[in-house]
Amino acid sequence: MVEIVPRLLKDQLSRLAEKDCRIDDRKRFERRDIELEVDVLTNAEGSAKVTWGGTIIYAGVKFALREPYPDRPAEGSLMTSAELRPVANVKYEPGPPSPESIELGRVVDRGIRESGCIEMSALCIVPGQNVWNVNLDIHVMSDKGNIFDACALAGIAALKTTIVPAERYDVGEDYALPVNKMPIMCSYRKVGGRFVYDPCEEEELGGDERVHITLGDDGHVHSLQKGLKGSFSTSDFAEIFKNAEEQASELRKMVEEKVN
Amino acid sequence: MGGYGDVELITGEGKRLDGRLADELRPISIEVGVLPAARGSCRMTWGLNIAEVAVYGPMEAHPRKIQRPDRAVLDVRYNMAPFSTSDRIRPGFNRRSREISKVTAEALESIVMVEMFPRSKIRVEIEILCAEAGTRCCGITAAAVALADAGIPMKDMLVSVAAGKINGVVVLDLDKAEDNYGQADLPVGIMPNTEELAFLQMDGDLSPEEFNLAMEYNMKAAKEIHKLQMDALKSKYEGGDQ
Numbered sequence: 068m069v070e071i072v073p074r075l076l077k078d079q080l081s082r083l084a085e086k087d088c089r090i091d092d093r094k095r096f097e098r099r100d101i102e103l104e105v106d107v108l109t110n111a112e113g114s115a116k117v118t119w120g121g122t123i124i125y126a127g128v129k130f131a132l133r134e135p136y137p138d139r140p141a142e143g144s145l146m147t148s149a150e151l152r153p154v155a156n157v158k159y160e161p162g163p164p165s166p167e168s169i170e171l172g173r174v175v176d177r178g179i180r181e182s183g184c185i186e187m188s189a190l191c192i193v194p195g196q197n198v199w200n201v202n203l204d205i206h207v208m209s210d211k212g213n214i215f216d217a218c219a220l221a222g223i224a225a226l227k228t229t230i231v232p233a234e235r236y237d238v239g240e241d242y243a244l245p246v247n248k249m250p251i252m253c254s255y256r257k258v259g260g261r262f263v264y265d266p267c268e269e270e271e272l273g274g275d276e277r278v279h280i281t282l283g284d285d286g287h288v289h290s291l292q293k294g295l296k297g298s299f300s301t302s303d304f305a306e307i308f309k310n311a312e313e314q315a316s317e318l319r320k321m322v323e324e325k326v327n
Numbered sequence: 328m329g330g331y332g333d334v335e336l337i338t339g340e341g342k343r344l345d346g347r348l349a350d351e352l353r354p355i356s357i358e359v360g361v362l363p364a365a366r367g368s369c370r371m372t373w374g375l376n377i378a379e380v381a382v383y384g385p386m387e388a389h390p391r392k393i394q395r396p397d398r399a400v401l402d403v404r405y406n407m408a409p410f411s412t413s414d415r416i417r418p419g420f421n422r423r424s425r426e427i428s429k430v431t432a433e434a435l436e437s438i439v440m441v442e443m444f445p446r447s448k449i450r451v452e453i454e455i456l457c458a459e460a461g462t463r464c465c466g467i468t469a470a471a472v473a474l475a476d477a478g479i480p481m482k483d484m485l486v487s488v489a490a491g492k493i494n495g496v497v498v499l500d501l502d503k504a505e506d507n508y509g510q511a512d513l514p515v516g517i518m519p520n521t522e523e524l525a526f527l528q529m530d531g532d533l534s535p536e537e538f539n540l541a542m543e544y545n546m547k548a549a550k551e552i553h554k555l556q557m558d559a560l561k562s563k564y565e566g567g568d569q
Contacts, residue, residue, distance in 0.1 A: 108377070108410060108411070108456055108457050109375050109457055109459075110375075110410065110411055110412055110413055110457050110458065110459070111410040111457075114410065121363030121364060122363075122364075123361075123362060123363070125408070125410075125456060127408065127409065127410025127411075128410065129409065129410050129414075129415035131414075131415060148409075148418070150418055152406065152452070152454065153404065153450065153452055154362070154365075154379070154380075154381045154404075154406075154452035154454050155364060155381075156364045157364075157366075157383045157384075157386070157450075161402075161404060163419075202409065202410075202415050204408065204409040204410050204415070204418075206408050206409075206410075206454070206456070208362055208379060208381075208454065209362040209363050209364040209365065209381075210364050211363050211364050235413075268364075
């Protein structure tokens with residue numbers, strides 16, 4: 068099928084790009100308004116809701132006891148999954164997880180896991196026998212663009228508010244999940260030949276390749292992902308990487324104010 | 328029904344564990360237009376339950392074998408988020424959610440004027456974000472509001488509510504403990520203007536007298552909830568900037 072609308076949209080976005088404009092009047096590296104709420108779901112051990120422009124994400128944390136992996140007998144584990152449910156947009160069909168849905172879950176997971184933000188040794192109950200598995204489930208309710216960043220933000224905010232339910236499982240006293248770092252993801256989309264930050268729905272439909280950068284507190288990079296068709300120069304990348312450092316520190320402040 | 332009739336759920340003064348009287352609902356709030364990507368949407372909190380519903384369409388029905396030449400089909404999904412219950416739920420459909428999706432679709436097809444949109448489908452996505460007994464009622468009630476918010480023509484509203492029996496007493500709107508240890512549960516879907524039933528389930532044990540009282544409670548509650556549905560829809564279009 069020839070995709071007529073994206074074709075026309077692409078032309079419009081290119082014309083706007085020549086004048087350094089965006090379809091929703093933002094500057095190149097300007098993001099949409101964000102509202103972050105925490106502890107919004109009573110049955111989750113930690114939770115957050117992110118309203119990022121018209122994009123809405125919930126994240127919830129649940130625990131389960133299990134035997135540790137043989138090579139790490141005194142460490143718990145983290146499982147992050149993000150679901151692109153058909154509730155989120157008319158374009159998502161029901162059925163088994165699509166490649167896009169799996170990519171989203173894995174990219175968000177890598178950013179959080181590789182930052183080492185959770186002290187896995189604090190999730191051990193009896194070494195070699197009993198440890199906690201942390202399930203971070205991210206639920207996309209409304210996709211109006213840039214769900215990657217919104218999912219990552221909801222995920223880390225939910226973890227930051229999590230209480231380990233030890234009493235309910237009869238393995239000691241409840242305690243706050245130790246989350247010592249705050250990985251933040253920043254996503255860029257090539258639109259009309261140049262990268263923009265925080266793409267909206269139209270920019271995703273009529274844009275080209277995307278790049279996701281997850282940065283830790285110390286400015287170290289913890290995950291990178293390039294998606295979709297297209298290529299870019301290393302100087303393009305240097306520009307967005309520098310911008311990501313600024314965006315990440317702003318978002319980090321926002322989460323810190325909410326959870327402390 | 329758990330069937331443990333010996334668990335004390337009603338105090339000496341006839342109050343339930345959360346302080347409600349027999350015919351009292353849990354607190355309810357309804358909001359429309361909450362999901363920007365959807366054509367129509369609704370968020371409903373009912374006690375500790377949270378449901379959010381998105382409606383898409385009418386759109387072309389595919390695969391073609393689901394098309395009906397004389398009407399639209401409703402493609403309804405009821406889904407519980409993994410973090411919605413005390414033990415995590417594995418994502419994906421199970422027998423319970425499939426059955427609830429089916430009866431919900433059939434209830435909503437009874438009120439939507441499906442004959443206006445031949446060969447098309449209307450997608451209704453019900454997401455349960457927090458579950459504390461009564462999620463199917465919450466989902467159906469919210470779905471009817473989301474359909475109205477999407478501008479889909481309907482013959483009537485639909486309110487779903489449940490009455491049941493705990494410690495031998497008929498009560499309205501069972502909470503989690505009452506659902507676990509109660510003796511009966513009677514969820515219904517009521518069209519508030521005609522008082523017809525578009526949805527009906529029941530499990531447990533009720534005498535004909537108890538059934539009649541439970542239906543009376545449901546009917547009265549449906550009128551109350553219907554008012555909240557209409558207020559939510561009106562508040563979106565009244566008193567705004569227009």
